[in-house]
Amino acid sequence: MLKAEAISKIYPMGEVEIHALRGVDLELESGELVVLLGASGSGKSTLLNIIGGLDTPSSGQLYYHDHALHKANDQQLTRYRRDHVGFVFQFYNLIPSLTARENVAMVTDIAANPMRPEEALERVGLSQRLHHFPAQLSGGEQQRVAIARAIAKRPDILLCDEPTGALDSSTGGIVLQVLQDINHELNTTTAIITHNAVIGDMADRIIRLSDGQIVDQHYNSSKRSAQELHW
């Protein structure tokens, strides 16, 4: 469903250029769960942001089905993000003055074919927290609200940048289990960025980046349930 060919990204920084990505080829297949591993600065977030239409490549081609995203203008990229992509970040980015339900409703109010906020929150196990404000929720619960918000519009692609980076291992396991369940139940193509190689065990495919290049990728023959993972 998504194909990146020879993607490079150069950030000009004064006199020097930072080569964040150097010729990345990547295909994401419908319904798969991919984990992207790599050291800090290897280009993981840059790649995810380009795939999600938050950033544009300096060179290379990017196709979502037959849409050439590398040629898209701002308006077309906004539409692609709004209609097809869900994002989950390390810090949950919830609106503090809105309840869990209202945070999710912000998205469902503008989406084409959304699920009800109650359904999205039920899918992440938060039916009992609909009217809580973010400050009244634990970190893991806040991340689950962020996931409910991301999936409520039924995105084709869910992109998660260090979704458990701020969580302890057992809370992180619950959040990852939610992502794995949603991938399974809704067939949402899912990419998870992490520093943590253990998380690769829950993936269909593991991709490793180093210095702006994909240096290894393989299918995982012994996929495990996220809640079995410990780090």
Ligand SMILES: Nc1ncnc2c1ncn2[C@@H]1O[C@H](COP(=O)(O)OP(=O)(O)OP(=O)(O)O)[C@@H](O)[C@H]1O
């Ligand atoms: N907006 C930017 N302007 C300039 N340089 C950038 C920008 N974004 C990223 N970079 C640089 O590009 C390289 C790749 O960064 P990126 O954030 O993609 O790495 P990462 O693998 O996600 O790292 P981390 O795990 O620490 O988040 C780094 O050297 C970074 O400093």
